[in-house]
Amino acid sequence: MTIQAKFELAYPGFSLDVDLELPGHGVTALFGPSGCGKTTLLRCMAGLSRAQSGRLIVNGDAWQDGATFVPVHQRPLGYVFQEANLFAHLSIRRNLQYGQSRIDEAARRVEFDRAIELLGIVHLLERKPAGLSGGERQRVAIARALLTSPRLLLMDEPLAALDLARKNEFMPYLERLHGELDIPVIYVTHAPDEVARLADHIVVMDAGRAIASGPLTETLARLDLPIRLGEDAGVVLDAVVAERDAAWHLARVTFAGGSLWVRDGGQAIGAAVRIRILARDVSIALEKVTGTSIQNCLPATVGELANDSHPALSLTRLAIGPSPLLARLTRRSAVELGLAPGKPVWVQIKAVALIG
Numbered sequence: 001m002t003i004q005a006k007f008e009l010a011y012p013g014f015s016l017d018v019d020l021e022l023p024g025h026g027v028t029a030l031f032g033p034s035g036c037g038k039t040t041l042l043r044c045m046a047g048l049s050r051a052q053s054g055r056l057i058v059n060g061d062a063w064q065d066g067a068t069f070v071p072v073h074q075r076p077l078g079y080v081f082q083e084a085n086l087f088a089h090l091s092i093r094r095n096l097q098y099g100q101s102r103i104d105e106a107a108r109r110v111e112f113d114r115a116i117e118l119l120g121i122v123h124l125l126e127r128k129p130a131g132l133s134g135g136e137r138q139r140v141a142i143a144r145a146l147l148t149s150p151r152l153l154l155m156d157e158p159l160a161a162l163d164l165a166r167k168n169e170f171m172p173y174l175e176r177l178h179g180e181l182d183i184p185v186i187y188v189t190h191a192p193d194e195v196a197r198l199a200d201h202i203v204v205m206d207a208g209r210a211i212a213s214g215p216l217t218e219t220l221a222r223l224d225l226p227i228r229l230g231e232d233a234g235v236v237l238d239a240v241v242a243e244r245d246a247a248w249h250l251a252r253v254t255f256a257g258g259s260l261w262v263r264d265g266g267q268a269i270g271a272a273v274r275i276r277i278l279a280r281d282v283s284i285a286l287e288k289v290t291g292t293s294i295q296n297c298l299p300a301t302v303g304e305l306a307n308d309s310h311p312a313l314s315l316t317r318l319a320i321g322p323s324p325l326l327a328r329l330t331r332r333s334a335v336e337l338g339l340a341p342g343k344p345v346w347v348q349i350k351a352v353a354l355i356g
C-alpha cells in the first residue's frame with residue numbers, strides 16, 4: 001500500500017515540484033526550513049490547492065489524476081492545523097459529534113469512545129473550547145479528525161503553538177495513534193525532535209523540491225543531508241530496554257549491533273523505544289579508551305567521510321553492526337586518526353536521548 005503524490009505548482013517566486021512514493025501506513029514527516037513548501041504540498045494533497053499538474057493515489061484510490069479531481073469535501077481525510085479551529089459555542093462533545101455526523105454510520109471506522117479514550121479527552125467532553133489548554137484543544141482537534149474516519153491524516157505543525165512542556169505531554173498521544181490506528185499520517189514539521197520521535201519515513205524538502213525521501217534511520221544517516229540539519233545531525237535507532245541498574249537510575253538498551261546505557265526513562269524491560277544519538281556527541285578513538293567518564297564505548301567500522309557545514313568540521317558515517325552512526329569531528333582529527341572506509345575504530349558516545 002502506498003501514497004503516490006506528484007505535484008507541480010507555481011506561485012510568483014516559488015515553485016513546488018515533487019514526485020513521491022510514500023508508505024501507505026505509519027507517519028511520514030515532511031521536514032524542511034520555513035518556506036520550502038511543506039504546507040503547499042499538504043494543501044495539494046488535501047485538494048485545498050489545485051496543482052497545475054498533479055496525481056495523488058492513496059492506497060489505490062485516485063484523488064487526483066489527469067481529469068480526476070476529487071474536491072476537498074469529498075476526500076476521506078482529516079486535516080489538523082497549528083491551531084485547533086473548534087466551534088467556540090459548542091461543547092467538546094458537540095464539536096466531536098459534528099465531525100462524526102459528516103460520515104454515514106455505515107462508513108464509520110473509528111468509534112466515538114475509542115477516539116476520546118485514545119486522545120485522553122474523556123474528562124473534557126462537557127467543557128467549551130475556551131476553557132481548554134492549547135494541548136487539550138489540539139487533542140480534541142485530532143479526535144474530531146479521527147471521527148470522520150479518514151483514510152489519510154494530514155497534520156500541519158500540530159505542536160507548533162505549544163510550549164516545550166505541553167509538547168512533551170502531547171507526544172505520547174500521537175505515538176498511541178501511531179501504534180493503535182492504521183491510518184497513514186503526513187506530518188509537517190521543522191522540529192527535528194518531533195521527527196526523531198514520531199516519524200517512520202521522512203521527506204526532506206528544500207525550495208519546493210523533495211531532496212530526500214526514505215525510511216527514517218537510513219535517511220538521517222545520509223551524509224549529504226546532515227548539513228541541512230546542522231547541530232541536529234544524528235541518527236535515530238530502534239531499540240529495546242534490556243535491563244536496568246536501579247541503583248544508578250540507568251537502563252541498558254539494545255539495538256541491532258550493540259547496546260548502550262542510558263538514563264532510565266521508566267520503560268518496562270522489553271519495551272520498544274527509540275534512541276537518538278547526535279553526531280556532535282560521538283567521538284572516535286583508534287583503541288578502546290579506559291579511564292574515561294564516558295559509559296558507552298563500542299567497536300565500529302568507518303564508512304564514508306564528508307565535509308561538514310564549516311570547513312573545520314567533517315562528518316563520518318560509522319557502522320555498529322547493521323546500525324549507522326554519525327560522528328562530527330574536526331577535519332584535522334579525522335586526518336590524524338587516518339580515518340578511511342573499512343577502518344575498525346572505537347566510538348565513544350557522550351549522550352544518548354531515549355525517546356518514546
Ligand SMILES: Nc1ncnc2c1ncn2[C@@H]1O[C@H](COP(=O)(O)OP(=O)(O)OP(=O)(O)O)[C@@H](O)[C@H]1O
Pocket residue numbers: 011012013014032033034035036037038039040041190
Ligand atoms: N497562495 C499563495 N500565493 C502565493 N505564494 C504562496 C501561496 N501559498 C504559499 N506561497 C509561497 O510558497 C512558498 C512555500 O510556502 P509554504 O507555506 O508551503 O512553506 P512551508 O514550508 O510550509 O513554510 P513554514 O514552515 O514557514 O510554514 C512560500 O514562499 C510562500 O510565500
